[in-house]
Amino acid sequence: MQPFDYTALPGRVIFGSGTIARVPGALADLGGKRALVLTTPQQAAAGEQMLALLGAAGAGLFSGATMHTPVEVTEQALSHARQVGADSVVAVGGGSTTGLGKALALRTGLPQVVVPTTYAGSEATPILGQTENGVKTTQKGPEILPEVIVYDVDLTLSLPPALTVTSGINAIAHAVEGLYSKDANPVISLVAEDGIRALVSAIPRIVADPCNVEARSDALYGAWACGVTLGVMGMSLHHKLCHTLGGTFDLPHAETHTVILPHAMAYNAAAAPEALARVARAMGVADAPQGMWDLAKRLGAPMTLAEVGMPREGLERALQLALANPYWNPAPLEETRLRQLLEAAYEGRPPL
Ligand code: NAD
Numbered sequence: 001m002q003p004f005d006y007t008a009l010p011g012r013v014i015f016g017s018g019t020i021a022r023v024p025g026a027l028a029d030l031g032g033k034r035a036l037v038l039t040t041p042q043q044a045a046a047g048e049q050m051l052a053l054l055g056a057a058g059a060g061l062f063s064g065a066t067m068h069t070p071v072e073v074t075e076q077a078l079s080h081a082r083q084v085g086a087d088s089v090v091a092v093g094g095g096s097t098t099g100l101g102k103a104l105a106l107r108t109g110l111p112q113v114v115v116p117t118t119y120a121g122s123e124a125t126p127i128l129g130q131t132e133n134g135v136k137t138t139q140k141g142p143e144i145l146p147e148v149i150v151y152d153v154d155l156t157l158s159l160p161p162a163l164t165v166t167s168g169i170n171a172i173a174h175a176v177e178g179l180y181s182k183d184a185n186p187v188i189s190l191v192a193e194d195g196i197r198a199l200v201s202a203i204p205r206i207v208a209d210p211c212n213v214e215a216r217s218d219a220l221y222g223a224w225a226c227g228v229t230l231g232v233m234g235m236s237l238h239h240k241l242c243h244t245l246g247g248t249f250d251l252p253h254a255e256t257h258t259v260i261l262p263h264a265m266a267y268n269a270a271a272a273p274e275a276l277a278r279v280a281r282a283m284g285v286a287d288a289p290q291g292m293w294d295l296a297k298r299l300g301a302p303m304t305l306a307e308v309g310m311p312r313e314g315l316e317r318a319l320q321l322a323l324a325n326p327y328w329n330p331a332p333l334e335e336t337r338l339r340q341l342l343e344a345a346y347e348g349r350p351p352l
Pocket of ligand 1: 040041042043066067068069093094095096097099117118119120121122123125127128129155156157158159160163167170230253254
């Protein structure tokens with residue numbers, strides 16, 4: 001057994017179908033009497049429903065959450081929270097909405113109830129990525145971690161199949177990097193492997209039938225397992241690249257993860273053979289990077305950085321940014337190999 005150093009995170013998790021009905025009680029348990037409900041503009045109707053469910057404990061709705069948590073949006077939400085006298089937040093949505101709730105909690109200490117509707121996993125982490133002047137920075141802290149997660153499978157039925165695929169692969173990326181993390185420990189590695197297994201089994205079933213509640217339930221469990229892994233494990237090259245590409249070139253988050261993941265896995269395959277063998281086992285394939293690329297292709301995911309909006313002339317800048325302030329990575333970061341990785345991802349070639 002390898003030595004390890006692990007601190008578990010606190011937090012309450014309510015999981016099931018129809019569990020949205022438990023939000024008022026969970027909020028009351030936290031002492032919340034006037035919650036600001038957060039959503040994206042696209043999910044404002046879900047926010048109105050939440051407000052109605054909360055009754056007197058709902059102080060108002062801010063439906064301006066957006067990708068990569070821009071500081072200007074957080075400031076608008078903050079002034080809204082002050083206007084309505086909010087003492088807590090209820091975030092209903094994907095990683096963008098969860099991120100806004102975390103940004104408010106960081107600035108105010110308000111307790112958070114998060115109702116995730118994608119597989120991003122942010123709800124289970126003490127990590128916040130924020131964007132200011134086109135630069136995305138990440139910070140970590142106990143005040144950022146949501147106190148309660150309410151997973152309601154029913155709210156994920158409306159997640160479009162395309163976003164289901166990319167968001168699911170985004171979750172898998174957390175588990176893959178958790179398995180080869182320098183912080184890896186045996187318990188979280190089991191969680192990570194099972195998260196991959198659950199998602200790889202569920203996503204094709206959801207694509208075939210988006211309202212398959214059992215498959216949706218498996219995927220949401222997988223997302224939690226992968227989020228738990230992200231919450232406690234240091235991430236490596238894959239997350240660094242996606243973070244740089246997303247923050248600097250405003251690329252869509254889950255799609256970018258989907259394009260990069262097989263290539264980042266291939267980059268690290270020789271340096272982390274045991275972790276990659278566990279990923280392959282969880283996926284039921286012989287070769288994990290190729291298996292991930294094949295899975296994404298079979299499910300109709302975007303396969304090239306070009307199609308998710310990356311300008312070719314930006315590749316060199318992305319490379320230099322990724323090298324400038326790197327995360328720990330199993331394989332050494334070599335400029336030539338990384339350039340090849342980005343070019344393969346740009347063009348959608350199979351992983352090298
Ligand atoms: P998102 O939250 O931006 O959602 C994408 C779109 O799908 C939005 O328009 C949203 O309203 C819509 N949507 C979400 N759930 C839906 C549903 N069930 N039905 C219909 N539409 C739905 O996307 P995301 O990929 O979940 O989150 C991306 C953001 O999360 C990025 O900013 C990323 O940096 C952040 N993130 C942070 C962490 C962390 O630990 N800090 C982890 C993962 C992601």
